[in-house]
Amino acid sequence: MNSNANETAVTITTTATAAPATATPQPTPNIPPPTNNQGDIKIIEGDDRSDRLRALTRSWNTNWERRAISTEEILSGGPPRDGIPSIDDPQFVSPAEATAWLADNEPVISLEINGDARAYPIQILIWHEIVNDEVGGLPVAITFCPLCNAAVVFDRRVGDQTLEFGTSGLLRNSDLIMYDRATESLWQQFTGNAIIGDRVGTRLTFIASSLISFADFKAAFPDGVVMSRETGFDRRYGDNPYVGYDDINASPFLYAGIPDDRLPAMARVVTASFDDLDVAYPLDILAEMGVINDSPGGHDLVVFHNGGAASALNARAIADGRDVGATGVFDPNLDRQKLTFIKRDGRIRDEQTGSEWNILGQAIEGPLAGKSLDPIIHADHFWFSWAAFRPDTIIYAGQS
Secondary structure (H helix, E strand, O other): OOOOOEEEEEEEEEOOOOOEHHHOOOOOOOOOOOOOEEEEEEEEEOOOOOHHHHHHOOOOOOOOOEEOOOHHHEEEOOOOOOOOOOEOOOOEEOHHHHOOOOOOOOEEEEEEEOOEEEEEEHHHHHHHOEEEEEEOOEEEEEEEEOOOOEEEEEEOEEOOEEOOEEEEEEEEOOEEEEEEOOOOOEEEOOOOEEEEOOOOOEEOEEEOOEEEEHHHHHHHOOOOEEEOOOOOOOOOOOEOOOOOOOOOOOOOOOOOOOOOOOOOOOOEEEEEEOOOOEEEEEHHHHHHHOEEEEOHHHOOEEEEEEOOOEOOOOOOEHHHOOEOOEEEEEEOEEOOEEOOEEEEOOEEEEOOOOOEEOOOOEEEEOOOOOOEOEEEOEEEEEHHHHHHHOOOOEEOOOOO
16 A cells, blocks of 8 residues: 555445345336445545556556555456456347257346346356346346356446446456446445445445346246347357366465465355345355255345256356256245245245245245245355455354
């Protein structure tokens, strides 16, 4: 950090927190504007870029005098800004059309807003990392950082502006740093925070989404649409450029920190955040149990796991990746009743009514058929990346 940099305390304006998704837009006729919850962040004044970072960013119009971090934390990912091009005009096809090139076990980011259901194949996002889109009337950014296995969706509205995001070519804790094309401020994909530039003090709203198999998306949303391979770019869609990266014994790429050794660095975890705590569920425990009913810090939740979704970061062809399955995290309280869940014979059911539920928290059979659980914003990350940003995370250790 520059020795003559000044620090001032300011208030961060946030349009949401990574808390339970009760504030997530649900299928309603109108989309509410972002809220204005408050939190604290320190603004660091002064440009502390190294000579190398100055050379890499010489032509940028970013305000480097306004920061929330030291630029010593930033590494170059290799490609220049927009060297990994975002998709800004996505095209869509029906699930039937996508079947010609998208295998049932391939992972997709599933997003539904106001009845508009869309699937964003990881085989495309692994080459582009950001999609600027509008779903159900809401401007959203669909993002995927392969190095952290972080699939995150944001509301692109900030105040009265709708932002468009691109890849900066920079990383922090191995995680994608985005930039907005209006102010060229830098944003941390993992947290949604603006970390450098005029937008520092702003946090993007998280939108509930799910990383599931294409087969599960088709079953849940037969009338949904799938982002097309017709992107305007020539990429090896379907191939994984990070072969073997998710090996449990591998080391994180472009990560300068000391991994939290409570779990292997590349262990997969299902994560959720509340105002007062962060929690992680190791995937190996979840996969064995099938369902976890929990109340961390008094926050009721249930975590589902369903097999059939391939790792995008394992084999050369994504469709050949090992089965890591898909997850969902939900509030188990429905119609003033707290449900408890079990998984038996491959089916998830609630113990109160015997209704069957899918990975998206939809009751598909039984007395509650047609009902849905409220999603809790969650993600499936590599442990090292989550712990770098959420070091006080509580790790679920299984039933005693």
